[in-house]
Amino acid sequence: MSTDPERRRFLGVLAVTTAGAVSLPFVLRATRPAVAADAPRPAQGGSVTIDEFAPDKKPLGSRTQPRVVMTDEAWRAKLGARSYDVMRHDGTERAYTGPGWNRHDNGIYRCLGCDTALYDSATKFDSGTGWPSFWQPISRKNIVQTDDRSLAIEDRTAVSCARCGSHLGHVFDDGPDPTGLRYCMNAVAMRFVPVPGVHITL
The missing domain is CATH 1.20.5 (Single alpha-helices involved in coiled-coils or other helix-helix interfaces)
Structure with missing residues (x-):
């Protein structure tokens, strides 16, 4: 037929x-650019070289600093319950709930655990996810990217602070130009420091 x-x-x-x-x-x-993982999280102790920045964002150069090491009890007391869960136990805040998640002021986002500079507000963008998102860190020396296989459905790349090892969030390859990356951070893991003289939007 x-x-x-x-x-x-x-x-x-x-x-x-x-x-x-x-x-x-x-x-x-x-x-899209590949999201590269670094070596596994460094062991506690020792020192690390990070890039430092002044309050006005001016680069101060690379400096070797001792890693910040504290007991679990000390971290809990320093960070508070929400930040402690995210930063020391790889938790995730609920979307649209982090303090200043939608802030657009000019300044630097620093690690809540050790004050290391993490992100410049100039690289922040509205990802529509409810978490602070950036297309690049202020310096790759200041963060560590590691493979995260905690979810069976997908492999992710976790981002932590290079100096204190605190978990910050994850990086994905669906961000905007010029990097094509989306550093999706937990707001409770960072504190925002405005450029001196700049009005802060609450």
Whole structure:
């Protein structure tokens, strides 16, 4: 029994279109920059070289600092319950609940645990996720990226502070230009320091 030529042509076009639609997300993903993980989290103690910044964002150069090491009880007392859960036990705050998650003032976001400079407000963007998002850190020396396999459904790249090892959030490859990255941070893991003389929006 012969097949209608028009029907065969239609089925062929349908098959090609379906295959293209399925493969397109993988093609687009391949054009994005890879999210690179660093070495595993460093052991406690010792020292680390980080880039330091003045309150007006002026770079002060690289300096070697001792790692911040504290007991679990001391971290709990310093950070408070919400920040302690996120920073010392890799927790995640609920979206749209972190203090200043939607802030757009000019300044620097610093680690709540050790005051290391993490992000410049100039790289912050509205990701629509409810978490502070940045397209790059203020310095790659100041953070550590590690593989996070805590969720069976996907591999993620966790971001922690290079000096105190506190968990900050995750980085994804769906951000805007110029990096194509989205550093999705927990607001409770950072404190915002405005440039002197700049009004803060509450």
